[in-house]
Amino acid sequence: MTQTLEQETAPLPDIKISVSQVFGIEADLEVPAYAKPNDHVPDLDDSYVFDRQTTLAILAGFAHNRRVMVQGYHGTGKSTHIEQVAARLNWPCVRVNLDSHISRIDLVGKDAIVVRDGKQVTEFREGILPWALQTNTALVFDEYDAGRPDV
Template sequence: MSDACPDHAVAVRDVFGIDSDLVVPAFGERDEHVPEIDEAYRFDPDVTLALLAGFARNRRVLVQGLHGTGKSTHIEQVAARLNWPCVRVNLDGHLSRLDLVGRDAVVLRDGQQVTEFQEGILPWALQRPVALIFDEYDAGRPDVMFVIQRILERDGKLTLLDQHRVLRPHPYFRLFATANTVGLGNVNGLYHGSQRLNHAQIDRWNIVASLNYLAPEEEAAIVLARVPELAGKRGSELIAAMVRVAELTRNGFRAGDLSTLMSPRTVISWAENVGVFGDVAVAFRLSFLNKCDEAERQTVAEYFQRCFGRELAESYQQAVPA
């Protein structure tokens, strides 16, 4: 795969249904690192064009948005339609600089134990036509972030000090990242573990795209595609009401009435749990309501009542005084 190059081009208008004349390089054959195509996925036009610019023009693209908007999946689904190999790395607090760059390890050669340098994911990907995605970019440790900062430069070279080597990126290596904040840290209490990022590093990203929740009809279509057993008029009405509840929680979050909001991922879980428990209220409680602060459950229960015309026990509970 290290010598592979895109061998044809695809028209964005034909493949993604976006009104653009952009033509993007693509691979003719898939390999094991190419994500599977999700036919139900809905593309945000602006974010898709930003990602396609990353693939076509080697732009470093950072996708920012609230949880559950499908940031990483969006990148993967663009890569899947280009047959572009793609690898995701989660920058959790346990990922170290050695994990990223590589380390010396004892291996067995001809019956003898020898010390040998084992490449980390970064030098491995840098030398191949791979789209590398850093998930939870704003949760990375400082020592890890400064390694990444070097490859965000225009030339993107990586120096392996222990090996006395300088790695030049493959012409079709691409770099993406996803974040819940744009380096601002845990300002609203939703994203514990998020770090404030060095502004010089944020400045090195060529494109910063913002991915918001889909329009209600688009979100309902995705839920229905994920839970096909709800197909039909009654199921469509049920899903539409679920999405309305989710919209109310998001509006409540923006207004400061709630500290928790319902993501599309949670709506899908709710719809799936309706099939498990056979009751939309029970499924709602187990999928979302129990995650909420006790002082806010009455408000959330009122959202449910407004959309479904059914009372929950939480509707009658008094909010706990602060």
């Protein structure tokens, strides 16, 4: 995974939405959301049908800044479920496939040699984890069981 991640500021959610109105789930809950999407908000699938229990668990994660693990058989829509919740919250969300090609450096960052003012200097280039923390972006670690042990 070689990509340059832009530095962005991390605005906080600026609205609250009704779970019953947005997700069609009978619950007297409001969760934080963003009024406007950015480039990292997943595309909305209007025909997506939400599982109540899974949706409430994911929403609790967004509402209380907690990690949520969704498990199930391969290809059953676990990652899509998270992305569709994020889409309705206008919450930035990036899927990271933890296959054998991703390394700890991709996630955390690395030292890089750059030329600045005609001189070579070493600077730290952040990986996707620090970027996600700074930009308030939800990360979906897909197929975590296929990841390398050092990651």
